[in-house]
Amino acid sequence: MERLSELYGKLLTGFALVACLLLFLLMLMICADVLLRNLAIFPGLRGLAWSNEISENMLYLVTMLTAPWLLRRGQHIRVDIVLVAIPKQTAWYCEWVADAFALACCVVMMVYGGSAAIASYKAGSMVIKTLITPEWWALAPLPVAFALLAIEVLFRMQRLYAGERGPRDEAISAG
Amino acid sequence: ASAQEVTLRMVSAFSENSIYVVRLQKWIQTVNAEGKGTLQINFIGGPKAIPTFEVGNALKTGVVDLALSAGAFYTNLMPEADALKLAQIPIAEQRKNGAFELINEIWNKKANIYYLGRPVEGEPFHLYLTKKITKPDLTGLKIRITPVYRDFFQALGANVVTTPPGEVYTALERGVVDGYGWPIGGIFDLNWHEKTKFRVDPGFYMAEVSVLMNLDAWKKLAPKQRAYLHKQILASEADNGFWLRNNEAETKRQAAAGIQTIKFDAATSKQYYDKAYEVGWAGAIKASPEYGPRMKKLLSK
Amino acid sequence: MLGGSTVLIFLGLPVAFSFLVINIVGAWLFLGGEPGMVQLARNSVVSVASFALTPIPLFVLMGEVLFHTGLAVKVIDGVERLIRNLPGRLAVVAVVAGTVFSAISGSTIATTAMLGSLMLPVMLSRGYHPTMATGPIMAIGAVDMLIPPSALTVLLGSLSGISISKLLIGGVIPGLLLSAAFIAYIVVRVKLKPELAPASEFQVYHGWEKLRPFFQYVLPLVSIFVIVVASMAAGWATPTESAAIGALATVALALAYRALTIQNLLQALRGTASISGMILFIIVGATTFSQILSFTGASNGLVELITEQGLPPLAVVAGMMLILIFLGVFVDQVSMMMITLPIFMPVVQKFGIDLVWFGVMFLICMQMGLLLPPHGMLLMTMKGVSPPQVTMAHIFRAVTPFVLMSILMLVLVFFVPAVAVWLPQILG
Numbered sequence A: 001m002e003r004l005s006e007l008y009g010k011l012l013t014g015f016a017l018v019a020c021l022l023l024f025l026l027m028l029m030i031c032a033d034v035l036l037r038n039l040a041i042f043p044g045l046r047g048l049a050w051s052n053e054i055s056e057n058m059l060y061l062v063t064m065l066t067a068p069w070l071l072r073r074g075q076h077i078r079v080d081i082v083l084v085a086i087p088k089q090t091a092w093y094c095e096w097v098a099d100a101f102a103l104a105c106c107v108v109m110m111v112y113g114g115s116a117a118i119a120s121y122k123a124g125s126m127v128i129k130t131l132i133t134p135e136w137w138a139l140a141p142l143p144v145a146f147a148l149l150a151i152e153v154l155f156r157m158q159r160l161y162a163g164e165r166g167p168r169d170e171a172i173s174a175g
Numbered sequence B: 001a002s003a004q005e006v007t008l009r010m011v012s013a014f015s016e017n018s019i020y021v022v023r024l025q026k027w028i029q030t031v032n033a034e035g036k037g038t039l040q041i042n043f044i045g046g047p048k049a050i051p052t053f054e055v056g057n058a059l060k061t062g063v064v065d066l067a068l069s070a071g072a073f074y075t076n077l078m079p080e081a082d083a084l085k086l087a088q089i090p091i092a093e094q095r096k097n098g099a100f101e102l103i104n105e106i107w108n109k110k111a112n113i114y115y116l117g118r119p120v121e122g123e124p125f126h127l128y129l130t131k132k133i134t135k136p137d138l139t140g141l142k143i144r145i146t147p148v149y150r151d152f153f154q155a156l157g158a159n160v161v162t163t164p165p166g167e168v169y170t171a172l173e174r175g176v177v178d179g180y181g182w183p184i185g186g187i188f189d190l191n192w193h194e195k196t197k198f199r200v201d202p203g204f205y206m207a208e209v210s211v212l213m214n215l216d217a218w219k220k221l222a223p224k225q226r227a228y229l230h231k232q233i234l235a236s237e238a239d240n241g242f243w244l245r246n247n248e249a250e251t252k253r254q255a256a257a258g259i260q261t262i263k264f265d266a267a268t269s270k271q272y273y274d275k276a277y278e279v280g281w282a283g284a285i286k287a288s289p290e291y292g293p294r295m296k297k298l299l300s301k
Numbered sequence C: 001m002l003g004g005s006t007v008l009i010f011l012g013l014p015v016a017f018s019f020l021v022i023n024i025v026g027a028w029l030f031l032g033g034e035p036g037m038v039q040l041a042r043n044s045v046v047s048v049a050s051f052a053l054t055p056i057p058l059f060v061l062m063g064e065v066l067f068h069t070g071l072a073v074k075v076i077d078g079v080e081r082l083i084r085n086l087p088g089r090l091a092v093v094a095v096v097a098g099t100v101f102s103a104i105s106g107s108t109i110a111t112t113a114m115l116g117s118l119m120l121p122v123m124l125s126r127g128y129h130p131t132m133a134t135g136p137i138m139a140i141g142a143v144d145m146l147i148p149p150s151a152l153t154v155l156l157g158s159l160s161g162i163s164i165s166k167l168l169i170g171g172v173i174p175g176l177l178l179s180a181a182f183i184a185y186i187v188v189r190v191k192l193k194p195e196l197a198p199a200s201e202f203q204v205y206h207g208w209e210k211l212r213p214f215f216q217y218v219l220p221l222v223s224i225f226v227i228v229v230a231s232m233a234a235g236w237a238t239p240t241e242s243a244a245i246g247a248l249a250t251v252a253l254a255l256a257y258r259a260l261t262i263q264n265l266l267q268a269l270r271g272t273a274s275i276s277g278m279i280l281f282i283i284v285g286a287t288t289f290s291q292i293l294s295f296t297g298a299s300n301g302l303v304e305l306i307t308e309q310g311l312p313p314l315a316v317v318a319g320m321m322l323i324l325i326f327l328g329v330f331v332d333q334v335s336m337m338m339i340t341l342p343i344f345m346p347v348v349q350k351f352g353i354d355l356v357w358f359g360v361m362f363l364i365c366m367q368m369g370l371l372l373p374p375h376g377m378l379l380m381t382m383k384g385v386s387p388p389q390v391t392m393a394h395i396f397r398a399v400t401p402f403v404l405m406s407i408l409m410l411v412l413v414f415f416v417p418a419v420a421v422w423l424p425q426i427l428g
Ligand code: NA
Pocket: C101, C102, C103, C104, C105, C106, C107, C144, C145, C146, C147, C148, C149, C150
């Protein structure tokens, strides 16, 4: 189990690395768009008309790619003000209830995110902007991310079971 | 279905302060006042409730029953949606010459949507600029577009730029873009008039804003209810002269705000206008080889 | 719905998941069964696929690069050489360096972590009382949010519909006033009670050596701020795009100083991915939450309830600020926005209240939330980088005067809107 969890953690880190790469490319792409639009470097290529659309999708992919990794690292912000105030054992039970909700939520999102992607694929829906792409490409990462999250919640429960009978110590704010 | 009162849930792809929605809400008031015991519309709201580009899907799947939307917002469901902007004949005539049936044939089949009617028509799009042009050539100019204008402005040689609506003002002010495409109405709502110097005439295409209904919800209505809804939408269309008066008022208001009109000579003007439709239909037919040509035949003058 | 999400949040379920759970229940009930659930999934995708949100990671990246490449140390050194002997000198250096960081970093976490890990040990070893060592760092870390670039300001703008560029510019004067007030406070406080910050020897530089690091590091780094503004002013880029230019300029400058390695670039990107990932994932849940809330009609109902009370608009705004401060005690900044904006913005618009003024006050409340005991994020960050002799009680006490100054700033902006709106007005 430990070994499996460790391997899975590596997979999630791999996804996060892809997200890092995407962020770097996002920066370069927007700068390239600005540069090409303002300077006639290549006369035929004045700006990258598709750069906004691609950036939007990159941002969404970054969100989906990092979510399971953040869960592994306990970095999804939460409010533990009650958990640290109540008896440790009770807080530990609260963690179980919260995890159960998280698991249910991930499974539901996976199922309906998946059926959104499948319905779109079957209907042959296309996104018609500067680029014309199948709509299911944009819909498919969501159920995959929630499937990964659901698996991570299971590992998370296993860690809770193996660990000390008390609340977890996790991130509580961002910005 | 029995003739009991039914309540339909409606959303709009436009925000609640837009003139389309202000007029829609008046229409809904009338529908509800006269439709007691027959049919009521519960207006849920604008993009705050369902994002603009999701209105089509929500309608298709029956999350909502009715929607006010432009075709440009649901091209993901059916590429034909955007072609309605190319119609050159009024909706009244479309209802007579078979265009309306064709639209419903396509909309029913491809998007599970019943096309109810078009309460906004006759409102053309224009090219607005911060720099003067003397001929319809946009080479070297950066023009902010939505997909509605892309093919046409690119055909005129423009570098097209997409920015969120919230950034157009700053983009104009700083010269990030030299112009944009927009309907004749609406630039005052966004304060864009402050940074706009020229409007190119003539306008081209027509803002297409329609009332659409989920097909299953339509089928579920009793004949009496369908007739009632039909009567009300026809009444709304009969009042579409409002838009022509509104266009005139907007044109005057733009002139008063110091926006100059760029006009070409008659031949160039016609060229410009025809080019818009030529490019528009070429795109529509490419997107839908199946229905594009039939739509062109029935919707063009 | 609001009640349900609150219970889940206090149960310790991460904020993003709390929203999602309620969304699922809400979508099933109000959007209508299975089609509603599919719509929920689709709306979730749309929520973060938005160009207006791209500055969030880019602004965070600027701060992370500064932090991980070690350029932050050089900035502190450059500032320190310029500041002569005055009461609480190192605390003043921290505030000034923090203000400089604020103009480069769009992340309060990066700024506080930078200052905390670099300056706190020095101050403590020179005999500074823990309250005098930690208070100014936390306070200036929070001010980072007001001074552009700022990831949370961008988010506020995109969620509220208030002009992002005006909000960014609107935060400048309140931010600078706060740092000036912090310095004044430190000097007076230490003068009255010198044992809080014993004067200590420091290396005095003269002539060029005094100025060299300032010209070599501080000025070029601050010029990134100028590049960002200039790219907008010259019409090269939109405000959103200028964030990418700022990020690239930061990376390029780090490269020019030979401070950039693949390793620390990757560290910076990782830090960026984690901060922006957590913000964006909350947005997924919270955007759809507010859509469902609108769909049920609850939002409109609440808005009407508020606007039809016949209360004077200023009283309503004051009430909103109190709610924000109260929320700031319990929830994080992103949730603060997500919970309140769907109700606040329509009310503010109905009353015809100046949006930039309102937005800047909202920002001040949020930055205060970062400092509010017992849960303010910067208090925790500070505790995280502090040695054990600094207790949580020290930190609570340390932050109190600075929270009071933030409240005074809020009151000032409330009664003198020009503090917030004058600069955006003249700069457009
Ligand atoms: Na900042």
